[in-house]
Amino acid sequence: MTDRNPEQTIPDRLATSTNIVSFRRDGGKTPMVELIPLLAKTGWKRLDLNFCEMMNPSSILCTDRWMSYVDALSELKDRYGLSYIQSHAPYAYDRFALTASAGTTSDSLVLRAIEASAILGVRCAVVHPAKGSDGFDSSRLREMNVRWLSRFVDLAEKRNVTIALENLDAIGEIREADELCALVDAIDSPHVGVCYDFGHAHLGGQDHRANLLTYGSRLVATHVADNHGAADEHLLPFYGTLPWEICMKTLKEIGYAGFLTYEVMFFTRNLPEALKPSMLRHAMDAGRYLCDLMEQDEQANDRQ
Numbered sequence: 001m002t003d004r005n006p007e008q009t010i011p012d013r014l015a016t017s018t019n020i021v022s023f024r025r026d027g028g029k030t031p032m033v034e035l036i037p038l039l040a041k042t043g044w045k046r047l048d049l050n051f052c053e054m055m056n057p058s059s060i061l062c063t064d065r066w067m068s069y070v071d072a073l074s075e076l077k078d079r080y081g082l083s084y085i086q087s088h089a090p091y092a093y094d095r096f097a098l099t100a101s102a103g104t105t106s107d108s109l110v111l112r113a114i115e116a117s118a119i120l121g122v123r124c125a126v127v128h129p130a131k132g133s134d135g136f137d138s139s140r141l142r143e144m145n146v147r148w149l150s151r152f153v154d155l156a157e158k159r160n161v162t163i164a165l166e167n168l169d170a171i172g173e174i175r176e177a178d179e180l181c182a183l184v185d186a187i188d189s190p191h192v193g194v195c196y197d198f199g200h201a202h203l204g205g206q207d208h209r210a211n212l213l214t215y216g217s218r219l220v221a222t223h224v225a226d227n228h229g230a231a232d233e234h235l236l237p238f239y240g241t242l243p244w245e246i247c248m249k250t251l252k253e254i255g256y257a258g259f260l261t262y263e264v265m266f267f268t269r270n271l272p273e274a275l276k277p278s279m280l281r282h283a284m285d286a287g288r289y290l291c292d293l294m295e296q297d298e299q300a301n302d303r304q
Contacts, residue, residue, distance in 0.1 A: 010284055011291035015046035015085050016262040017223075020283065021276045022050070023269035031059070033072045040080035042280040048086040048261050049073065049122060051113035055090045061116075062109065070116045077120065085259055086164075086221055088126045089113035095130035096144065110152055118159035124221050124258075126164045126195045127152060129183060131173040141174065142183050149187060156191045164195035164221040167211075169203045169232060177206075177214040184218050193220035197263070199227050199234060202242050212250040219256055223263040224290070234266035236286050248293035260290055 018032035018039065032050055039047065054061045060069045077084060090113060092098055092106045110127065117125045130148055132141040149163070156163045165184060168175045174183060184192055194215050200223075201211055212219065226240030227233040237244050268279055 009288065010043055010045060011288055012046075013259050013294075014284070014287040014291055015048055015259040016044055016283070016287075017048040017050050017088065017265065019050040019052070019265045020262055021265075021268045021271070021280065023265055025270055025272065029053075029056070033069065033076065036073075036076045036080070036082070038277065039280065040076075040082060042277050043284060044280065045081070046083045046085045046259065048088060048126075048263075049084055049117070049120065050088050051109075051116065052088055052090050054109045054113065061112070066112060066116070070119055073116075073120055084117075084120050084122045086124045086126065086261055087113060087117040087120075087122045088263075089128075091128040092130070094133075095148070096132065107151070111155055114152060114155050114159065114161055114163075118161050122161065124162045124164050124195075125156070126166050126221060126223070128168060129165050129174045129180070131168070131170065133172065136172065138174075138179050138182075141172075142179070142186055145174070145183055146186050149192075153187060153189050153192060157189060160191075162191050162193060162220055164193050166195040166197050166223065167200050169197075169200035175200065175204060177211040181214060181218060194218045195221040195223060197223040197225070198242055198247060199223065199225035199232055199240075199263075202227055202229055202240070203232060205229060208243060208247050209250045212247070212254055212256075216254050219254065219258070221258055222256075222261055224260050224287075225263045232266075234264050236262075236264050236267050236283055237290055238286060239267065244290060245293055248290055252294045260287060262287065 018035055022029045022035060024030060031053055053059045060066060089110045098106060114125050129145050152163060165180060167180050174180050180194055184194060196215060196219055201208060226235040226237050226242045228240050271279060
């Protein structure tokens with residue numbers, strides 16, 4: 001039997017964050033410029049650039065040499081024929097609680113991620129809305145986020161990048177579908193939409209179908225990860241308890257035409273390096289199955 005060629009069988013809508021195998025057993029993390037060759041050689045072609053690397057103070061991306069890192073990413077893109085379809089901006093765990101100086105530094109890195117995304121041809125950058133302190137009501141938190149996000153939106157509009165605001169999962173964060181929709185609508189920009197993190201929604205026991213129907217055309221990106229409802233485990237689909245069949249059917253129903261993008265880095269955190277290539281191929285198989293679920297629904301509709 002001839003081995004299949006991954007380049008021929010990977011679905012067009014399947015992508016992965018560059019952090020998929022970044023965690024090492026020694027507790028460290030491998031930067032994406034070192035991981036991308038492995039991803040390419042195991043068949044991955046569409047990547048989400050994990051600029052959360054900027055949250056590591058020792059990262060080159062945090063220095064005035066950050067453009068050299070962007071140049072390296074560009075060279076890898078050309079060498080392996082890759083598409084950088086999405087990115088993830090760094091974030092502060094409690095942005096509104098930061099000092100003025102720390103807040104300025106944090107915001108400058110988000111701006112840098114948007115700029116780097118534009119340089120590399122990325123058209124969708126995922127950004128976390130800021131959380132509120134105890135006692136914040138949803139309208140006040142929304143107003144504060146509209147003001148805080150405005151400079152990122154201005155840059156995104158100028159650089160033709162869409163900001164995808166992610167649904168979050170902790171107390172004080174914007175995690176309900178109607179609240180995130182209200183924030184997107186209040187910003188009122190064609191360059192702002194929603195990134196649906198399936199794992200985050202599953203932690204709150206939310207109704208995925210209802211969420212996706214609520215987001216509708218606002219949905220421009222996804223983070224695909226599974227869990228068992230108690231912790232943000234970042235597992236491959238079908239290793240937790242998410243109802244993927246319902247999710248894929250609903251994505252098709254709302255006309256979602258974007259990518260299914262893995263954010264499953266914890267799934268591999270204890271794997272020896274030698275096992276990571278086979279895991280990457282397995283992850284592609286699971287993603288292929290997800291895409292098949294959507295295609296089956298489409299074929300069923302065509303027969304009706």
